[in-house]
Amino acid sequence: MEQSRVVPIQVFSQFDIGGVFHSVEELKRGHINRTYIGYWDVGGQRKRFIHQSVNHRVFTDIPALMANLEIVTKQLRSDLTDRRDGVDETTLSIIPTKTGASYLQDEAGEYWRTFEFIENAVSYDVCPNPHVAYEAAAILGRFQRALISVPPSHLKDTIPYFHHGARRYDAFDKAVQEDSTGRAKEAQSEIEFALSRRAFGGSLITALEEGTLPCRVSHNDMKLNNVLFNASGDRAICLLDLDTCMAGTPLFDFGDLVRNTAIPCAEDEADLSKVVVDMELYRAICQGYMAEMGALLTEKELLLLSVSPRVLALILGVRFLTDYIEGDHYFRTHRARHNLERARTQFQVVRAFEALEQEMAAEVRR
Ligand code: ADP
Ligand code: GN1
Ligand code: MG
Numbered sequence: 330m331e332q333s334r335v336v337p338i339q340v341f342s343q344f345d346i347g348g349v350f351h352s353v354e355e356l357k358r359g360h361i362n363r364t365y366i367g368y369w370d371v372g373g374q375r376k377r378f379i380h381q382s383v384n385h386r387v388f389t390d391i392p393a394l395m396a397n398l399e400i401v402t403k404q405l406r407s408d409l410t411d412r413r414d415g416v417d418e419t420t421l422s423i424i425p426t427k428t429g430a431s432y433l434q435d436e437a438g439e440y441w442r443t444f445e446f447i448e449n450a451v452s453y454d455v456c457p458n459p460h461v462a463y464e465a466a467a468i469l470g471r472f473q474r475a476l477i478s479v480p481p482s483h484l485k486d487t488i489p490y491f492h493h494g495a496r497r498y499d500a501f502d503k504a505v506q507e508d509s510t511g512r513a514k515e516a517q518s519e520i521e522f523a524l525s526r527r528a529f530g531g532s533l534i535t536a537l538e539e540g541t542l543p544c545r546v547s548h549n550d551m552k553l554n555n556v557l558f559n560a561s562g563d564r565a566i567c568l569l570d571l572d573t574c575m576a577g578t579p580l581f582d583f584g585d586l587v588r589n590t591a592i593p594c595a596e597d598e599a600d601l602s603k604v605v606v607d608m609e610l611y612r613a614i615c616q617g618y619m620a621e622m623g624a625l626l627t628e629k630e631l632l633l634l635s636v637s638p639r640v641l642a643l644i645l646g647v648r649f650l651t652d653y654i655e656g657d658h659y660f661r662t663h664r665a666r667h668n669l670e671r672a673r674t675q676f677q678v679v680r681a682f683e684a685l686e687q688e689m690a691a692e693v694r695r
Pocket of ligand 3: 555570
């Protein structure tokens with residue numbers, strides 16, 4: 330379960346901010362990294378910066394991760410300069426250390442980096458309306474389009490086999506067999522659900538490995554709260570959380586975005602009757618995404634678009650369930666059985682998509 334930590338503020342002064350540190354507050358959002366807002370006095374003005382401790386138990390090669398981040402943000406920035414419609418858009422801007430590095434390691438072994446704070450922006454954990462869904466999908470489409478010129482082999486895998494359904498199932502099997510925490514008995518119905526859909530969970534990765542789906546750079550963590558909107562919430566202005574940018578398929582991103590945006594409830598919603606697909610939100614995602622990326626997708630990608638949300642929800646459910654059975658080592662949890670509840674909700678998401686299989690496919694064709 331979550332434990333509070335001392336923030337090593339002396340580390341922050343090693344970044345080339347050119348000001349005087351004032352205070353810090355934690356932003357409790359994601360499940361993996363630790364994110365802080367630092368308040369600094371710079372040139373007589375109070376300015377905010379993002380200080381982030383990157384989870385090196387999850388991301389085991391931080392130099393490679395930061396090298397990827399530099400490649401991706403450089404390309405996104407150059408695309409924004411070339412595009413006329415990108416005036417209000419931005420991308421992450423790394424503040425180097427005073428010695429010119431993009432990150433540092435503190436005495437406790439933790440890795441730190443600093444970003445410019447993107448001001449006058451909002452983000453959503455739950456999608457409030459179809460316009461927000463459209464915009465999130467459109468910025469994803471622009472992101473994928475901008476990165477088409479970066480060969481996937483130029484980026485290292487920051488988490489190997491991240492959306493590899495078959496390998497996620499292998500890890501799940503091992504967790505169930507070992508049952509090191511004795512928790513498997515409480516999760517029998519979830520385990521059975523996962524096992525009943527094993528082949529489906531591996532379907533996208535099989536197509537990618539066989540080469541019937543093209544390998545492209547993808548974001549791989551397309552949660553709605555990784556998109557920043559302008560203050561009025563009517564325009565997506567930045568895609569965040571670029572740590573998992575690596576070789577993949579656009580289907581991982583489209584699927585993940587639909588998974589967590591077209592079902593307007595929390596990812597750990599305990600009331601499963603609220604886990605319902607909002608087809609208006611789904612339609613808006615299809616439209617926003619197609620407007621930017623539609624013309625660049627292959628027949629096979631188009632065919633699998635509507636299937637991808639189900640695969641992504643299943644894989645995430647299996648990951649939550651594996652982590653629960655292993656003792657909650659990966660995802661940060663906030664209460665007992667949190668990962669089991671998250672798995673249960675994702676499996677309900679899978680059921681909700683299954684029930685709408687035909688309608689979801691018809692919407693993409695339209
Ligand atoms: P995690 O991997 O833990 O999800 P993120 O990089 O997504 O970490 O950051 C967590 C939250 O911090 C985001 O959802 C966003 O609200 C905020 N955030 C991150 N980077 C910035 C930034 N450069 N400017 C403003 N807010 C940011
Ligand atoms: C994690 O870091 P965050 O909270 O944006 C996870 C994603 C999951 C997501 C589920 C590196 O994302 O894969 O889809 O939780 N990121 C990593 O909420 O494992
Ligand atoms: Mg995030």
